[in-house]
Amino acid sequence: METERIDARKLEPAAREQLRRTVIRMHRQGHKQAAIAEELGLRRPTVTAWIARAQAGLGVKEARRGRRLGDGRRLTPAQEERIRKDIVDHTPDQLKLRFALWNAQAVRALIKASFGIDLPVRSVRNYLKRWGFTPQRPLKRAFEQKPEAVQKWLSEEYPAIAARAKAEGAEICWGDETAVSSVEHYPRGYAPKGKTPVLVLSQSKRERINLISAITNQGTLRFMMYRDTLSAEVLIKFLQRLIHEAGRKVFLVLDNLRVHHSRKVREWLADKLDKIELFFLPSYSPELNPDEYLNADLKARLSAAEPVRDAAHLKRKVLSHLHSIQKQPARIRSYFKAERIKYAA
Secondary structure (H helix, E strand, O other): OOOOOOOHHHOOHHHHHHHHHHHHHHHHOOOOHHHHHHHHOOOHHHHHHHHHHHHOOOOOOOOOOOOOOOOOOOOOHHHHHHHHHHHHHOOHHHHOOOOOOOOHHHHHHHHHHHHOOOOOHHHHHHHHHHOOOOOOOOOOOOOOOOHHHHHHHHHHHHHHHHHHHHHHOOEEEEEEEEEEEOOOOOOOOOOOOOOOOOOOOOOOOOOEEEEEEEEOOOOOEEEEEEOOOOOHHHHHHHHHHHHHHHOOOEEEEEOOOHHHHOHHHHHHHOOOOOOEEEEEOOOOOHHHOOHHHHHHHHHHHHHOOOOOOOHHHHHHHHHHHHHHHHOOHHHHHHHOOOOOOHHHO
16 A cells, blocks of 8 residues: 655645755665655655755755746836826826825726726735835815915924024923813723613713813923803913913914904013913914824823713813823823924924
């Protein structure tokens, strides 16, 4: 009865290479090919081929299997480079394609429009992965934002503010307003698939707390909570607190909310320019304000905690989280590591 032979093709590459080394060693020790095949459970042609390969100077290393790099691709290297450059340098609408961002369908349409090659979406995704492109959530920018104003702020206006602050010994703060609601933030929880967990909330009365805050790139946080709509009087009250707590001149950077430019605020500031000055970000540019990251951090913390039951509970939660963040200056400084905020670090 013939012994069952090993199919070397089905072995792991490392095991196949080790077996090949054993064959060559036994052959060099004087063993016949038939005896080697019998002892190791291999087919005779396999042993012969491995020995011939070694004698030809090709060694015993495992040869690379499969298609060579680039084989079977429908785009030439030059075409790939062209598509990569178009994706990096343009948005789809600039190339007259009806897509907001570069997704696989948009890239497929670009390839077809450029070279007349109609690739499956799966192949397009393979090309994108090979080029190092990954699907990402876009940064949002207001349509009304003026890039030239943003560039001027980054290259001229803010550097001038920073230089003045250094010369005058002033502290630069970035301020913003936000609001938190009792029904806006709730935790996620695990449950069996198809059985969504139920969270019992009181819908009869929605509680809301408004917040105005200011942070520095040194890790300082100051804030004030208020119930009513932001008004000039509320803002002035916060500015008074800011001056008192800072203990030195304050340069406060705000967005262009109308109340920030109100006549009452300007009149109040008129004789206090030795204590505080206001500066304003370019219009429609919240991504340039580090305090936006504080707002996001606070709301993320609230959503991970227990649900709010009443107004007092909401206030306790907000105060608890804000006081916790205040005690973590490194956490506040980390906001300034964001790509769009590094200018302020």
